[in-house]
Amino acid sequence: MISTRNTTRSTALAALFAALLLAVGAATAVSLASASTAHAHDQLISTDPADGAALEAPPEQLTLTFSGEIQDIGTTVELVDAEGAEHAVDLAADRGDLAITPQAALPAGDYTLSWRVTSSDGHPIEGTVDNGGAVEFSVAAGGDDAASASEATASEVPAEASESALNPDDPATSGPVELELDDSNAWVAPLVIIGLAVAAIAAVVVVIAKVRNQQK
Template structure:
């Protein structure tokens, strides 16, 4: 009789143990697993530009505006403009405001142009791309334009090519990327879940053995 009761007690405790483990797994594992999965790429993208890519303009544009899907970081943005011969016209830093980056353009003659841009996405990763457009008539040459292109004028000095930021400079100015070096929170949560399961299993097994021992004594 005592042996039968002891076996029933063991079976009952095993059933309780399985139920507890199943409950904890159902509650905690769905919380931990998504945090262990690789984070999907969520880089911002260029959604529009003025001039638009592939656009043909009779009048040379005075400004370039790039609009992104989210706010970009003002960390060493770069815009490079070149003509159809591949000659670089300038490399400058655009003004970043929210999800737009803009820059003034010099007087452009009739030609095909390529804009190469690079900014830092809101998630802290650099993104880049190109915008191609064509000017069919071009800007008229005026005395003001000649003055603006005079090497001795302050405007020309401001429009002079600037050195392109190196990868080392970007690494130093992009704290969002450096913060990823810590221990992933998903691993911490998964470890805590596993530890909790082990503790519960040990407690249930200990209780089962104690009750089985008392059953044999009686």
């Protein structure tokens, strides 16, 4: 009888240990999956001209380069001058590059380029003045005045500015952020964990009940 009781108790303890391992393993897997998804969105990694660049002549084209291939949906760009006037541009996406071509030569002055794209995982990301992801640059000579300027290219920037490419992993660097989305599946992970925990407890209760019945 003693041997039988020891065996049933060992079985109960083994079942309890296995149930706890199952619950912990499931919770860890769900947490890792959620973390992986949260860091999967693309980021802006460089701009031409660089943020803060001082150009001698107006740029014929501006380029935003992202860490992944952006989708050809939901892309919007706003190029405004210091007075808030918007300048029309043409857009062309090629894998991770977004080419922005002003429809007319930009006059001399300061400019701000705000943008919004859809990353390769389907989530929109944006760069604005508010989140620090907008690109700002200045043009010394615009329109006909640019012809008399020294032989400067549209992408010419000071050496210091050219080394300041945006680094999304550097907390000291302001950069684009993900849009806050209403994730309708956010409740799935907690429910999975709760369900597994309930199942584990139920299994332990069943085993304990069987052990008590065998001991009577």
